[in-house]
Amino acid sequence: xxxxxxxxxxxxxxxxxxxxxxxxxxxxxxxxxxxxxxxxxxxxxxxxxxxxxxxxxxxxxxxxxxxxxxxxxxxxxxxxxxxxxxxxxxxxxxxxxxxxxxxxxxxxxxxxx
Amino acid sequence: xxxxxxxxxxxxxxxxxxxxxxxxxxxxxxxxxxxxxxxxxxxxxxxxxxxxxxxxxxxxxxxxxxxxxxxxxxxxxxxxxxxxxxxxxxxxxxxxxxxxxxxxxxxxxxxxx
Numbered sequence: 001x002x003x004x005x006x007x008x009x010x011x012x013x014x015x016x017x018x019x020x021x022x023x024x025x026x027x028x029x030x031x032x033x034x035x036x037x038x039x040x041x042x043x044x045x046x047x048x049x050x051x052x053x054x055x056x057x058x059x060x061x062x063x064x065x066x067x068x069x070x071x072x073x074x075x076x077x078x079x080x081x082x083x084x085x086x087x088x089x090x091x092x093x094x095x096x097x098x099x100x101x102x103x104x105x106x107x108x109x110x111x112x113x
Numbered sequence: 114x115x116x117x118x119x120x121x122x123x124x125x126x127x128x129x130x131x132x133x134x135x136x137x138x139x140x141x142x143x144x145x146x147x148x149x150x151x152x153x154x155x156x157x158x159x160x161x162x163x164x165x166x167x168x169x170x171x172x173x174x175x176x177x178x179x180x181x182x183x184x185x186x187x188x189x190x191x192x193x194x195x196x197x198x199x200x201x202x203x204x205x206x207x208x209x210x211x212x213x214x215x216x217x218x219x220x221x222x223x224x225x226x
Contacts, residue, residue: 043218100145100205104156
């Protein structure tokens, strides 16, 4: 069966510090991978998605970036965090193809102070 | 902007009753629809997917889709306190260079003993 991991689970960072969140998927090959952010009182916002190694699509211009160095690894980064980057960051995967079903990891709760 | 609208709630139902959650959407081209359950502080969990007009039943859950009216709903029979959560409606749409899910902001459900 497929499993998705995210770490860390919680993170408190000062404004202006860098960020690196990691997501890995087990039990599947060539998954589609996604990064979402869920801010308090707001819905799920798609940040990035990837259909393959090195292929990243950005949905929201901001100070975040994403990379996919391996088939089942997806990384979210920032060089300098803003207060507005606080939120619940969720990684998700879907099978290759167009079924659309997405499965979420446990998430990382980020607080920027 | 492709909208997915849900009543934020909270929707309060007594234990054992039927909970009815509704979602409307603006993208007439959408073909795939999903319901996710999200407990407080946790990540969303896929509970139902529906692709064709009509009803789809899975245990206590029934998803209903009406593409002509651009309406999808989720019925929960014999509601239990453990069903208390936020329910997110999502539909697959084309974004950027690929397909992604558009999420509503969710309806909060409270099942009272």
